Structures are given as C-alpha cells and as structure tokens.
Amino acid sequence: MAARIDHTVHIELGERRYPIFIGSGLLAAAPTYSGLPRAAQALIVSNTTVAPLYADALRSALQAHYQRVHVVALPDGEQYKDWQTLNRIFDALLAHECDRKTVLFALGGGVVGDMTGFAAASYMRGVPFVQVPTTLLAQVDSSVGGKTAINHPLGKNMIGAFYQPQRVICDLDTLGTLPERELSAGIAEVIKYGPIADMALLDWLEQNMDALRGRDPAALAHAIRRSCEIKAAVVGQDEREAGLRAILNFGHTFGHAIEAGLGYGEWLHGEAVGCGMVMAATLSARLGLVDDAFVQRLRRLIDRAGLPVVGPRLDARDNAGRYLELMRVDKKAESGEIRFVVIEKPGQAGVRGAADALVREVIDACCLRQ
Numbered sequence: 001m002a003a004r005i006d007h008t009v010h011i012e013l014g015e016r017r018y019p020i021f022i023g024s025g026l027l028a029a030a031p032t033y034s035g036l037p038r039a040a041q042a043l044i045v046s047n048t049t050v051a052p053l054y055a056d057a058l059r060s061a062l063q064a065h066y067q068r069v070h071v072v073a074l075p076d077g078e079q080y081k082d083w084q085t086l087n088r089i090f091d092a093l094l095a096h097e098c099d100r101k102t103v104l105f106a107l108g109g110g111v112v113g114d115m116t117g118f119a120a121a122s123y124m125r126g127v128p129f130v131q132v133p134t135t136l137l138a139q140v141d142s143s144v145g146g147k148t149a150i151n152h153p154l155g156k157n158m159i160g161a162f163y164q165p166q167r168v169i170c171d172l173d174t175l176g177t178l179p180e181r182e183l184s185a186g187i188a189e190v191i192k193y194g195p196i197a198d199m200a201l202l203d204w205l206e207q208n209m210d211a212l213r214g215r216d217p218a219a220l221a222h223a224i225r226r227s228c229e230i231k232a233a234v235v236g237q238d239e240r241e242a243g244l245r246a247i248l249n250f251g252h253t254f255g256h257a258i259e260a261g262l263g264y265g266e267w268l269h270g271e272a273v274g275c276g277m278v279m280a281a282t283l284s285a286r287l288g289l290v291d292d293a294f295v296q297r298l299r300r301l302i303d304r305a306g307l308p309v310v311g312p313r314l315d316a317r318d319n320a321g322r323y324l325e326l327m328r329v330d331k332k333a334e335s336g337e338i339r340f341v342v343i344e345k346p347g348q349a350g351v352r353g354a355a356d357a358l359v360r361e362v363i364d365a366c367c368l369r370q
Ligand code: NAD
Pocket: 047, 049, 050, 053, 076, 077, 078, 081, 108, 109, 110, 111, 112, 114, 134, 135, 136, 137, 138, 141, 142, 143, 144, 145, 146, 147, 148, 157, 174, 175, 176, 177, 178, 179, 182, 185, 186, 269, 270
C-alpha cells in the first residue's frame, strides 16, 4: 500500500524543531526516514509483542538509510519500565559497537518510547532517536514532547530526562492490531485535551466516539492531529514544565496513585488517567470552579470510551490516606504539598493545592465503597 501523509504537525523548538507525520503506510516506506541524521548503524528498540508485528517492515525501510540495522525486543509491560530493562538497550548498543551517531528507533507504545528516549538521552551522553509509536496513547501523547523516563518502585516516571526526538511517525495502520482495551486507554489522553484546552474537541468526541472506537481512519487521523496540535502548542511554550505544561497532567496525579497503588500494569496508564480525570474534575467542582453538570458530562464521555470511572480502593482501612500518601510523591508536589491540575473553567486548566480534608472527600466520593 502506498504511503500517505494525512497531516504534519510541527513541534516548534527552534533548532530542535521536528515534525510529526500522521498517515497510512508510513512505517514501511523508506522515504519516511529521509533526511534523518546520517549514521552507519541504527537500533530498533521494541518489545516482544510489537517486534514480531512490525520490526521486519521497519528494518527493511531503514536498510535504505543505514548499513546495519539491529533490533532489541524488550519484555512487554509497564512493570518492565525499569533500570534492568533499560540496561538491555545499553547492552545491545555496546554489543554491536554502536558509536555516538547511531540512531535509535522506538517502535511500540509509550513504555518502549519512554525507555528508548531515556536510553538515547544517556548513551554516550546523547544519540539521536526517532519515535515510531504504535499505540493510540503514544501517537496522541507520549511520543511527542520529549519526556522520557523509567519508573522507580516508589514513584512513576521518577528517573528520566527531557530529550526530544528527531521525528515522530504515526502510522494509523498499526492501530489495527491494537487490543480494544489499549485503544480505550489511548482515547483517555485524547479526551484530556478537551477540558484543558479545547471544548470543541470535547463536542467532537461526543459526536464521534463510536467512529473512534470503531477505528474509522478519518476519525483516528482527526483525533491524533488535534491532540498533537494542542500538545505542540503547550510544549512549544514550556518544554521543561516550568508552568503551563503541567496542564497536560490533568487526571494524572490521581491516576499515578492508582497505578502505583495497585502495582504497575494492573490498570493501564490510560485507564488510571481516565478515572483520575473524573476525580480531578470532581475536585474542580468542589473548589467551585466548574458545575456538577460539567463533571457528569466528562464522566459520561470517559465511560463511553470504555474506561473505568470509579476509583479502586488502594487500602481497606484508610483508602483516602493511601491515595494522599502516594500523591505526595508526584513530581508536581512542592515541599510535600500536592499540586493538582484542575479545570478553572471548561477549556482552561490551572494548577492548585487543596486541603487534605477536601481531597479526602473527593476520593471518598469517587472510589468504590469497599
Ligand atoms: P504500552 O507501551 O504498554 O503499550 C500497550 C500494550 O500494547 C503493550 O502490551 C504493547 O506491547 C501493545 N502494543 C503496542 N502497539 C501495539 C500494536 N500496534 N498492536 C498490538 N499491540 C500493541 O502502553 P501505552 O499506553 O502505549 O503507554 C503507556 C506509557 O506511556 C506509560 O508508561 C506512561 O507513563 C507513558 N506516557 C508517557 C508520556 C510522555 O509524555 N512521555 C505521556 C503519556 C504516557
């Protein structure tokens, strides 16, 4: 099938400006990779699920540009986003005598993308890398903007670096093999952009949720383009999260507590974010910023996306206390005070602290009773 770029979105970062290509047949087409930094070797980093599906096609396309193209397939799962697995990328680079021009290609979802980016940031103090995201979540969020990291047992994404890719290749065809649960997890991050930045996107999602869940290519292309445009605008203004970029973490403070509290991999990241958005919207309502109708509207949409809207219990005796304890490890926390992304008004987000007692009320209202 001929390659077709439907949309190109640019991340504007001066000399580090780079494009996001969105389209069909891109992954296997050699021209997709023209103009990247020249090197003798390339390393495709993938995992044991995605490599059998797409690594051969990517390798063939890359062979037009690099003399030697290697593949390393990591174990699959959020629980492997750790030091030990990261080291397997360095092992492969060193075993193949890869020099500091070697280009890394992250082929997979956000876990592979975050780990490959971090490896690229640190191998020989930095080598170029390209994101080839194959989940919806990675295409609308994680592959874009240069946040790279691994998890620590005490906190998610705690060890990492800001390091931008050379290019992002979003091939819609790869979403055809994505399990339904993963598709829903990706839709969570698309929904996120509505309440924080673009209520027209929320309207569009209400009208097109069935098409999106049915993987209609035009609906997917629109959702990915609009998500990337919004993320590009935010990252272009605040690459290193001095302020504004924090709004992209709407739902994530509660969500990260769910992920860490249940054990990484139990709930998908997008599922935790979906439920976390209901909690953060509820907090916004209790702070008097939005009305209950807004919270219910968002909750209905998240439910229609096939995502959980009721929080799990993380502790049988003091559930809210456990959430609070986990949320204090959040990167936005300052001197132990948790900072929440809240909706200031529909389509606009901000970051605020909140009294523990109020947060406890929100958690009690949003979680399973027992
Ligand atoms: P993931 O990388 O675990 O991928 C989900 C699952 O889908 C995996 O089992 C994977 O092997 C499989 N898969 C991937 N592509 C497939 C395909 N085309 N067909 C079939 N199976 C496929 O999860 P994710 O949701 O993509 O990413 C979540 C991660 O992203 C989390 O670690 C999160 O912290 C991170 N994240 C990072 C950022 C950022 O800005 N860097 C933003 C959001 C999320």
